[in-house]
Amino acid sequence: MNNSWKVYKFSDAPISIIDGDRGKNYPKRNEFSEEGYCLFLNANNVTKEGFSFNSKQFITKEKDELLRSGKLSRGDVVMTTRGTIGNVAYYGNRVLFEHVRINSGMVIFRCERNKILPLFLFQYLRSPIFQAQINAFRSGVAQPQLPICDIKRMSISIPSLPEQYVITSILSAYDDLIENNTRRIQILEEMAQLIYREWFVNFRFPGHEKVKFVNSELGEIPEGWEVVKLEDIIENVKEKTEAGEHLKNREYLPIDCIPRKSFLLLESQDYTHAKSSLILFNRKDILFGNMRSYFHKVIIAPFDGVTRTTCFVLRPRNKNYLSYAYLTLFNEKTVSYSAQHSKGSTIPYAVWEGGLAEMKIIMPSRKIIDAFEKIISPILEISINTFFKLRNLRTARDLLLPKLISGEIDVSNWEVVGSRW
Numbered sequence: 001m002n003n004s005w006k007v008y009k010f011s012d013a014p015i016s017i018i019d020g021d022r023g024k025n026y027p028k029r030n031e032f033s034e035e036g037y038c039l040f041l042n043a044n045n046v047t048k049e050g051f052s053f054n055s056k057q058f059i060t061k062e063k064d065e066l067l068r069s070g071k072l073s074r075g076d077v078v079m080t081t082r083g084t085i086g087n088v089a090y091y092g093n094r095v096l097f098e099h100v101r102i103n104s105g106m107v108i109f110r111c112e113r114n115k116i117l118p119l120f121l122f123q124y125l126r127s128p129i130f131q132a133q134i135n136a137f138r139s140g141v142a143q144p145q146l147p148i149c150d151i152k153r154m155s156i157s158i159p160s161l162p163e164q165y166v167i168t169s170i171l172s173a174y175d176d177l178i179e180n181n182t183r184r185i186q187i188l189e190e191m192a193q194l195i196y197r198e199w200f201v202n203f204r205f206p207g208h209e210k211v212k213f214v215n216s217e218l219g220e221i222p223e224g225w226e227v228v229k230l231e232d233i234i235e236n237v238k239e240k241t242e243a244g245e246h247l248k249n250r251e252y253l254p255i256d257c258i259p260r261k262s263f264l265l266l267e268s269q270d271y272t273h274a275k276s277s278l279i280l281f282n283r284k285d286i287l288f289g290n291m292r293s294y295f296h297k298v299i300i301a302p303f304d305g306v307t308r309t310t311c312f313v314l315r316p317r318n319k320n321y322l323s324y325a326y327l328t329l330f331n332e333k334t335v336s337y338s339a340q341h342s343k344g345s346t347i348p349y350a351v352w353e354g355g356l357a358e359m360k361i362i363m364p365s366r367k368i369i370d371a372f373e374k375i376i377s378p379i380l381e382i383s384i385n386t387f388f389k390l391r392n393l394r395t396a397r398d399l400l401l402p403k404l405i406s407g408e409i410d411v412s413n414w415e416v417v418g419s420r421w
Helices: 061-066 118-126 128-137 161-200 319-329 332-340 366-405
Strands: 006-009 015-019 038-040 077-080 088-090 106-111 155-158 226-229 234-237 278-281 286-289 298-300 305-308 311-316 360-363
Touching: 038 061, 077 118, 088 118, 106 118, 118 128, 118 155, 118 161, 118 366, 128 366, 161 319, 161 366, 234 278, 234 319, 278 311, 286 319, 298 319, 305 311, 311 319, 319 366
Parallel strands: none
Antiparallel strands: 006 155, 015 106, 077 088, 077 106, 226 360, 234 311, 278 305, 286 298, 286 311
16 A cells, blocks of 8 residues: 555544434335335345446335435445445436435445545445455344444545546546446347337338238237247257366356346356356357246356356257347246246246246247348347457456555556546
């Protein structure tokens, strides 16, 4: 650490730590809605990469005004303190919600800006230096927690404001690239789903005006199309293995690492820690979470790897079926079918034989399938390539982060001009 940096305990640092309102007015489950005046953060909204708003819950203006503390101001930093501990997000101008509150498993950090930049604090809190302190102070086994009284015992090293500005400029440049590429994948995903719905739900595919429709067990479908079982176009691959040296060129991807309702935004783990039997998968196999809470988790694998038996590894019987098969599995109807045909009472799980394999789907004509694959395949390929670009950016940023935050890289003589340093 640079000797000119000042070391504080959080209790003495120029930072306020603000808890949420946990009193009698704390919202009950029936007081949340999908739309409303004030976004009330849930655990899924604060991730390792900052805010995520795939799922949202709101409270009314009247309810918001009853709560005393825990409302965000621009420039605040949020950290999770119960369950999943240490996820951090920055409430900057890019967040579109004007009224936001934390839940009871989070705290707010608010800076004295003439002494510490909010973005510097954000980077510090997500750094391995602070995360190591979290691991030292956390308590609880079944429900890990980090009370404010323990946070105040932790320490932070604060450089001069010019140095903070250089550090945050460097790291923010990486974060901006990561955010842009993440958004690019999301747009490609939305585009692929939109085309799928237009062609195979609304039946507005090229040339649909000239096609005659006929009755089927799934309703009216274009003439020349047929109703088949899911297993007719996809096989469930069961290449089981055990952890060992032979897997050194494969990545371990448990379904837990795959975000809900998204694809290709994932992280792998070390397979040597896997305690259960593993299943091999290849690049462009489809992974489908087969336990009730994982039915929304469906991705096309961007690399060769291994996963646990909480995943089906599904492989199209024809390579030209890949895009259609993937988007059919990603469809809400498939999720609903999996839930309705699951087994087990304590932990419901999907089955393939006699279950998901039997699901009836529409099989378009070969001409339409080939045309669809020709359009969607490049979209999926760009997504996979963007995934690897994202991974490289995160690796570079994560290597720089501790070096910059600790002062190992001396930036005292650096200058930032526009977006350059």
